[in-house]
Amino acid sequence: MTAKQDMEITIDIDSEEPLFAQVVEQIKSAVNTKALNAGDALPSIRQLAGDLGLNNKTVAKAYRLLERDNIIVTRGYRGTFIHEDALTHCSFDLPGWTRAQLAATIEACREAGATDSEIRIAFASAMQE
Amino acid sequence: MPADFDMTAVLVLMYAVFLSQIYLISVHYPRKISARIREVIEAYPPADYPRLYPGPYAWYAESAKRRGLGLFMAINYTIAALGLVILGAMLGNGYEPALLGGDEIFVMLYFMLQMCPLFYIQIAEFRHYALMRQQFTETRRSASLAPRRMSQFVPPKLVALAALLFVLWLVFYLSGKGAMATWGSEVYATLVMITGMNMFYVFYMRRMVFGKKLDPYRADEDRDRQVRVMGKIYVLSSIGVSLFLSLTQAADQYGFEIFDPVLVSFYLQLCIIGGLGFVFRDIAVSSLNFEVYRKQTASQP
Numbered sequence: 001m002t003a004k005q006d007m008e009i010t011i012d013i014d015s016e017e018p019l020f021a022q023v024v025e026q027i028k029s030a031v032n033t034k035a036l037n038a039g040d041a042l043p044s045i046r047q048l049a050g051d052l053g054l055n056n057k058t059v060a061k062a063y064r065l066l067e068r069d070n071i072i073v074t075r076g077y078r079g080t081f082i083h084e085d086a087l088t089h090c091s092f093d094l095p096g097w098t099r100a101q102l103a104a105t106i107e108a109c110r111e112a113g114a115t116d117s118e119i120r121i122a123f124a125s126a127m128q129e
Numbered sequence: 130m131p132a133d134f135d136m137t138a139v140l141v142l143m144y145a146v147f148l149s150q151i152y153l154i155s156v157h158y159p160r161k162i163s164a165r166i167r168e169v170i171e172a173y174p175p176a177d178y179p180r181l182y183p184g185p186y187a188w189y190a191e192s193a194k195r196r197g198l199g200l201f202m203a204i205n206y207t208i209a210a211l212g213l214v215i216l217g218a219m220l221g222n223g224y225e226p227a228l229l230g231g232d233e234i235f236v237m238l239y240f241m242l243q244m245c246p247l248f249y250i251q252i253a254e255f256r257h258y259a260l261m262r263q264q265f266t267e268t269r270r271s272a273s274l275a276p277r278r279m280s281q282f283v284p285p286k287l288v289a290l291a292a293l294l295f296v297l298w299l300v301f302y303l304s305g306k307g308a309m310a311t312w313g314s315e316v317y318a319t320l321v322m323i324t325g326m327n328m329f330y331v332f333y334m335r336r337m338v339f340g341k342k343l344d345p346y347r348a349d350e351d352r353d354r355q356v357r358v359m360g361k362i363y364v365l366s367s368i369g370v371s372l373f374l375s376l377t378q379a380a381d382q383y384g385f386e387i388f389d390p391v392l393v394s395f396y397l398q399l400c401i402i403g404g405l406g407f408v409f410r411d412i413a414v415s416s417l418n419f420e421v422y423r424k425q426t427a428s429q430p
Contacts, residue, residue: 007274014268027274036274043276050341051272053265079276 007035011052019054023062028071031082031090038087042072042080069094136225139387143226146394147216147236153398154243155209158405162250163198165414173419180346181422183260204246212239226387233393240397258343265345273349277338282353283360291364294371295327298378305378323370330363348418358411365403369396 009026011019030036043051049059063080066072070089074080083089109119175187182190226232302319337356344352373396380386 008271009274010269010271012269030274041276042274043272044339047277047339048272048274050339052270053341053345 009052011054019058020062020065023048023052023059024065027062027066028090031071031086034087036082036086038082038084040082042082044079139226139391143391144216144220146391146398147212150236150240150243150394150398151209151212151216154240154247154401155205155212158401159202159205159246161405161409162247163202165409166193166198168414172414173422177424178419178422179424180261180264181419183257183264186257186260201246201250205243208243208246211242215239226390233389236390236393236397240394255343262343262345267345279334279338282338282356283334283364287361287364287368291327291367291371294368294375295323298323298371298375301375302378305382319374323374326370327367330367334360334363346421348421351417355412358407362404362407366400369399369403 007030009023009030011022011026013019015022017025027036027042036042042048045056045059045063048054049056052059063072063074067074070083071086072080073083106119109122114122169181170190170193173181175182175190179187299320303316334356337359342352347355373392377389377392380388380392
């Protein structure tokens with residue numbers, strides 16, 4: 001099965017939103033609106049990057065994130081497909097969940113008396129571990 | 130051992146094929162190319178379709194509209210005249226083709242000369258696309274989420290036939306050349322050249338199907354059609370090379386080397402008919418979407 005012929009994604013290279021995030025969001029949105037269904041084939045990284053005039057690495061990053069979130073699945077040389085449970089996984093807003101977790105942690109740190117500078121330094125240090 | 134032939138018949142055939150080569154490559158197709166370029170310039174002028182004429186191409190187009198492709202045609206006609214002079218000299222000097230072949234090298238050299246103006250047009254086309262890409266300023270870009278497959282552009286049965294003929298030629302060629310110990314450098318050169326050519330076709334097709342658009346404005350349907358035509362040309366070219374090499378090998382083995390120059394000329398003409406001919410037949414100017422190059426008004430995106 002392949003994606004519907006008229007299904008297109010559009011990116012804005014002047015947008016403040018990173019290009020890979022635009023690709024991720026639009027593929028998720030296509031899954032949510034059922035424009036893309038489980039088992040539908042997606043274009044290769046090279047094809048999509050070429051058509052959008054983007055670097056291959058940008059599209060590869062978007063595909064990696066989608067694969068991590070079980071929205072898409074790569075089956076070797078056969079290509080990339082929409083995951084069987086993509087619709088369920090799409091409804092989970094991982095960036096939103098991450099923001100909420102961080103907000104709660106920051107709030108706890110502030111309540112304990114940590115300054116914003118101390119929180120930033122601790123966050124950077126934790127990210128490097 | 131060369132077979133016996135009626136030399137008059139061989140010469141008549143040879144002159145007829147060479148005359149056809151001169152006319153086809155240096156007169157007929159250059160005229161068609163020139164007419165096609167003028168058709169585009171007149172129907173889609175720079176004032177209304179500025180995206181089609183990046184940088185200096187608007188000036189070139191105006192100049193070509195007024196004077197035609199004078200230099201291009203003059204060079205082609207000069208090469209055609211040179212070909213006729215060579216044929217006249219051959220006729221005057223009572224030329225007879227070598228019984229053991231070898232004269233085909235002159236046919237190939239003249240063909241290369243004939244191809245120079247066409248190569249120039251090809252290089253100009255790539256420069257044109259490069260300038261278009263430089264001037265492409267669209268910030269919103271769309272792409273289809275339908276994957277493309279090579280089989281959409283090149284018929285798999287034709288590819289299988291090309292592969293089969295390549296293998297058959299290889300077996301025929303190597304069996305004709307005997308044991309490996311006796312292979313000369315020309316055997317290795319032929320093997321590398323023909324394998325390399327087929328690999329180049331595969332590489333370039335993949336690039337056209339999956340790579341970046343040469344012309345950033347071109348409509349997807351037009352691009353697909355062009356890739357399909359190029360795919361057909363490449364596969365037929367691969368089939369043609371295998372058949373041609375098998376024929377010349379057979380000519381060498383069975384004493385028909387005297388026909389080598391005719392075979393080479395005939396094959397080269399077929400390549401041009403199969404290449405340029407398909408492009409003219411399958412990609413008519415009127416069938417292309419030129420609206421993508423039209424000047425944008427304030428209300429358009």
